[in-house]
Amino acid sequence: MSTTAQVDAQREEPRRIAVVSWKTPIIFGIFTVLFALLPLFAPREGVTTFRLGKENAAIPVPDVVLPATPTAWVAVLLMALCAAAAAALVQRHRKIPLWLIVVYVVVLLIGFLAWAAAGATLPMIGLLAGALALATPLIYGALGGVIGERAGVVNIAIEAQLLAGAFTAAVAASLAGSPWAGLIAAMVAGMLVALVLGLFTITYYVNQVIVGVVLNVLVIGITTFLFRQVLAPNTETLNNPETFTVLPIPVLSEIPIIGPILFQQSFIVYLMYAVVALVAYSLYRTRWGLRLRAVGEHPQAADTVGIKVAATRYRAVLLAGAVAGMGGAFYTLVSVPRFNQEMTAGAGFIALAAVIFGKWDPIRATLAALLFGFATNLQGVLSVIGSPVPSQFMLMLPYVVTIFAVAGLVGRSRPPAADGEPYIKS
Known part of the structure; x- marks a missing residue:
């Protein structure tokens, strides 16, 4: 090849510009x-003492004992x-791998736990299993948020869908005497809230954030009124639901450490595993997922190739509502066997934070929700063992981590391009 041809070939090759940021090293520091x-x-x-097994486990696991202060210094x-x-x-203009961030977080966590629980025993099985239970409704809500926002609809109404699901699950399970009826009713309630959201935002182009906030307030008001006027006077018949019991999976539940955590749960938790996998696969590996993401990124281009934008967004919003409704059912069919007013306590907004933390990806949003559940459960455990760490600090920690994450700890956090924008066909 001649010199001229080589120069022309080099000119035709696309330039790769490595965009690096010092945010992650600075935050690490x-x-x-x-x-x-x-x-x-x-x-x-x-x-x-980190207790990694149960007393009556088929396969005993020895405790791990670490000196508090030396372990903290090793972690530093x-x-x-x-x-x-x-x-x-970053100095070499290379991307920071995700595994390095994971290693940093794990080291920080071990060092902090060793320091905070000095002189005590941490039941890691109970801590992690409880974290999974607390994170389950957050994961359902986060998945609903991912589905809706990937289609271009901001789902601020996750809190309303969770609360409506919890209320209807309690009533339906009480009347039918079956938790399955409560689960189905919770999905329907979540879809009804989502239908109202879609009607105003997709059909009438109302600001999506405003509609979501209004729905949250509306559902809180309706469920509080019905609780006081209907459920409270008729607790035995309308607010005494049959619940899902813990269902250990044979063999798998006996696996050391992970078995008691993952496979000694209720049906709704097992269903959550399947929903996470199904949403992750469908979003990136199916025609439905491709169309959904196209509508959320560039609805005009999607419309040009024959994709019905409004219909796609409606289906996505309704599916998101059904998923969030299942998360609401967890409160009254697993966690607490009755409905209490405002019992979701802002979980919908935590789920929304998990969506942003997870960069609108179902797997990452699930991991973010697990982090929130772990921090919430950890504050209770540390209070029980008499740790000097204030419980308010642990409750604050997930939101602080979210702020740092959005600022660039896990990379650039960019929503779908058309997220929150109504599509008016020209």
């Missing part, structure tokens, strides 16, 4: 310094190395 202040100014004596060192590795990668 900030968290490392802040964590180092704990063993520096508040060293704790004694050891922390490893976190500093992770921060240095992230800075070196």
Whole structure:
């Protein structure tokens, strides 16, 4: 090849510009310094025992005993190395791998637990199993948010769908004497809330955020009124639902560590595993998912190739409502065997934060919801064992992590291009 041809070929090759950001190394450094202040100014004596098995387990697992302050200092060192590795990668204009972030978070978590639970025993099986239970309705809500927003509809009404699902599940299960009836009723209730959301936002082009906020307030008001006027006077007949019991899966539930956590749960949790896998597969591996994402990214282009934008968004919103409704059923059919007013306690907004944290991806949103559930359960466990960490700090932690994540800890967080924008066919 001649020199001229080589030059022309080089000109025709697309240029690859590596976009790097110092946000992740900076955030790593900030968290490392802040964590180092704990063993520096508040060293704790004694050891922390991590109990990884149950007393009557078929396969016993020994406890892990770590010295509190030395473990914290080792964690500080490893976190500093992770921060240095992230800075070196950015310096070389290379992308920071996800595994490095995971390693940093795990090291930080182990070091913090060793310091916070000095002189006590942490029941890790109960801690993680409880975190999964608390995260289950958040995961359902987050999946509903991902489906709706991938289609271009901002689903601020997740809280309303969860609460409506919890209410109708309690009533239907009480009347029918079956939790299955309650689960189906919860899905229908979530779809009805979603239908109202779709009617105003898709058909009449009303601001999606405003409609979502109004629906949240409306459902809170309706369920509170019905609880006081109907359910409270008739608790035995209308607010005494049959619940899903814990259903251990043979063999799998006996696997050390992960068995009691993942496979000694109720049916709704097992259903959640299937829903997460199904949504993740359908969104990226099917024609339906391709059309859904096309409508959320560029509805005009999707309309040009024959995709019905309004119909696709309606189907997505209704499906999202059904999924969120299943999350609401968890409250009254698994967690608490009766409905209480405003019992979701803002879980819909936490699920919405998980959607943003997870960058509108079903798997990442699920992991974010698990983080929120873990932080919520951890504050209760630390309070029981007498840890000096204020419980309010643990409740605040997921939202702080979300702010850092949106700021760039896990990369650039970009919603679908047409998210929140009504499509008016020209």
